[in-house]
Amino acid sequence: MTQTTPPGWHPDPGHSGIGTLQERWWDGSRWTDQLRIPPATVRRRRIRIGAGIAAAVVVLAAVGGGAYVLGAGSDDRADSSASPSAPSESPRMPGAPGGGGQDGGQGGGGQDPDQQPMPQTEDGYATDAASGISIPVPDGWTGQSGPIGAGVQTGEYACPGAESETCVRGGVTSAPAQALKIDATTAKAAAQADIKANAEESYGEKIYGGITSHEELRSEAVTVAGQKGYAVRWKVVTKNGDDGYVESLAFPSPNVKGMLVVLRSGFDINAKAPKLSVLDDITKGIKEAEGAGSAAGSGETA
Template identity: 35%
Template sequence: MTPPPGWYRDPSAPHMERWWDGTAWTEHRRAPEAPAPAVPTPPVPGPPAYEPHATVPLTAGRPSAGGASGRGPRIVALAAAGAVLLTAIVTGALVLGKDDGGTELDTAPTLATSAPVDREPASDTPTPTESASEPPADGPAVVTDQLNGITLPLLSGWVRPRNITEADVLMTTDGTYQCPADFGYCRHGEVSSRTASGDDGSSPEAIAKADIQEAADDAYDRDLVGRRPFGGIESHKVVGSGPVSVAGRAGYFVRWQVRTAEGPGGYVQSLAFPSGIGTGSPVVVRYVFDAGEDGPPLADMDRFTKGIRSTAD
């Protein structure tokens, strides 16, 4: 909304009037005109901001023919109020027409809006991100064995079981490869767990020593249907055994290195320790790692063992 051409209060010199050509201020200035005779004039309809500045005497003039009705003084009072309103609007234009450094800005006369604009108050609550997703139930860095009440860390290079028929498998290395005996697909690493039975023994040491032979056969000798993906086990040797603390409980481990007819063979470990839930039945965790440069680092066995936690703790 641009005011029409006319004389308005000069934004840079409020005591002077300046010509507004309808689009910009000109260099024409003048002193305010002398007060007009106190002849009451009905106010012109429309926003007062569009009218050129006019000086209205604030002293009461001679009453008009209205006489005792008092209409003349009322009109003078309304005209005076309009002049005050216009002066406030132009003064606001003068204040807003300067930047913080006091430099004059070439702004048009300010026009008042008919109604204030309603704006919602700013909220102190941050907007939640839409991309937030729920983490896995057992956390992004652990694998949980709910039956035996333990969790194991999910180390780099290991994944949760995919396309695995054995129910006890907790995790495997990522990807598969052609088994050395030229049939089926094998994985370079596997971690599984089970509850020890009464026939396995009563102490973690007895349980681990009884389990290691079966663990080696299941991993490198024959599979579930009697095939030999590695050509069978040719020999083995004990490369580690002894007591170990597992989740604050006394456990025992036995580790074998096995040599197979096909491929580089591998390492098998049986780890036994009491469960932290229920009656504390012993738990057996098995590690199967291929040997050779493609197998997982042997140190991951110790990392898994140190990272085991009880779900009851």
């Protein structure tokens, strides 16, 4: 860039060629540390989110303790802007309920080709290319890799309150914090900011009749993929169906400088659901994705 180039978001000149190409903010005279995922890549979708997150172009089945339904309705469109956003803004991610079909199927006209999940790039792992991490897939679970986000889940069943939709007994998903519109600079702040939204999206709305109360079980520093992060875990009580455990865990990406990754988890409290210890095992097994390189350093601490 030259000094005559106006400030704005431009393709990151430091992109290694691995993972999703991000944009970096040019302030008119120099490159800053502000990064974002291009809005054209992060589509607005009509989604009901379970314990997982809306991973933009990743099609996951039901994730977490709640329903995950990806719709392809008439309001699906690329997020675009007439002028560059300020560097404090992050790409908008969908969160509105509605649309879609059972088992994450497409409603209203089939599935977009660019909504197909990536094949698993590492045996036994679901890889989040944007975040540069791989999540282990426990025996009997299914996993989906994606260019933005990844997830693992188990135990499909008809959702209470909406039996035409599918819920699962346990699930874990990941995404860059900015994709969830979390404006935080530390792992602790990101986890604390996300836990309420995670709980409501996992066990709220008409599916579970809402959350009547919650108990904080955990709020502490953790290490994930060699990075210093922070986790907040709640036990939630619902009006309909099973109660559940939800956890929001944030940590710096092991290979993208300045990026925080958020891991959302949800486990039903039910004899058919996986034990909570499985969540801890999954977290311990998260690693830097193969071939992702190492450009981030240790990042922010909790």
